[in-house]
Amino acid sequence: MKKLIAVLGSSRPDSVSMKAAMEFIRGAKEAGYETVIFKANEMDIKGCVGCGSCRKNGTDCVIQDDMQKYYKELHDCDALLLTAPNYYSQVAGPMITFMNRHYCMSNPDKTTRLEKNIKLAAIYSQGAPESFPKYPAVYDWYNGTFTSKGMTLCYNQIIGGDSDIEKVCQNAYNAGKSL
Numbered sequence: 354m355k356k357l358i359a360v361l362g363s364s365r366p367d368s369v370s371m372k373a374a375m376e377f378i379r380g381a382k383e384a385g386y387e388t389v390i391f392k393a394n395e396m397d398i399k400g401c402v403g404c405g406s407c408r409k410n411g412t413d414c415v416i417q418d419d420m421q422k423y424y425k426e427l428h429d430c431d432a433l434l435l436t437a438p439n440y441y442s443q444v445a446g447p448m449i450t451f452m453n454r455h456y457c458m459s460n461p462d463k464t465t466r467l468e469k470n471i472k473l474a475a476i477y478s479q480g481a482p483e484s485f486p487k488y489p490a491v492y493d494w495y496n497g498t499f500t501s502k503g504m505t506l507c508y509n510q511i512i513g514g515d516s517d518i519e520k521v522c523q524n525a526y527n528a529g530k531s532l
């Protein structure tokens with residue numbers, strides 16, 4: 354069975370990124386994916402300390418926290434869904450800390466340590482309108498960390514304060530179903 358990992362960056366009860374993510378996951382399940390969900394705010398994720406041990410030894414990060422369970426799933430998955438709210442014009446802090454901990458997924462020559470071709474899906478939510486020009490570059494930068502590890506971006510959804518959430522959820526469901 355194919356596997357989708359979802360790392361959700363908002364745990365607000367009314368989170369729109371969470372709503373869209375759940376629709377994406379529903380579609381992916383119908384397409385035959387099993388799903389493992391991580392909620393970034395509920396995980397113990399320490400910051401990268403820049404020790405360089407991973408690149409020197411060709412291993413996952415040595416810090417023993419909840420990223421270890423995630424790394425195990427990452428090496429074994431076919432698709433990765435990331436969601437994040439925009440806080441102060443950036444991807445929210447816990448998801449940045451999470452992203453920093455992917456340094457270990459590159460070899461010293463910058464080739465990827467990931468053996469599988471992983472499909473990447475991303476959902477970003479912001480209070481600003483969907484077309485606000487300043488933010489796509491922020492999300493592209495964030496996605497870039499993951500595509501630099503050999504992942505292929507197959508879905509990138511920006512949810513703005515003016516977005517039609519029903520339509521967004523329908524798009525997310527369709528994207529999950531065609532994963």
Ligand SMILES: Cc1cc2nc3c(=O)[nH]c(=O)nc-3n(C[C@H](O)[C@H](O)[C@H](O)COP(=O)(O)O)c2cc1C
Nearest residue numbers: 363365368369370438439440441442478479480481
């Ligand atoms: C601390 C904080 C900072 C925020 N900063 C921004 C911002 O700079 N730009 C923006 O468009 N929205 C900003 N927002 C609004 C959120 O991005 C927006 O409410 C988003 O929909 C939250 O996602 P969620 O519903 O998935 O939790 C901020 C919200 C909070 C709580």
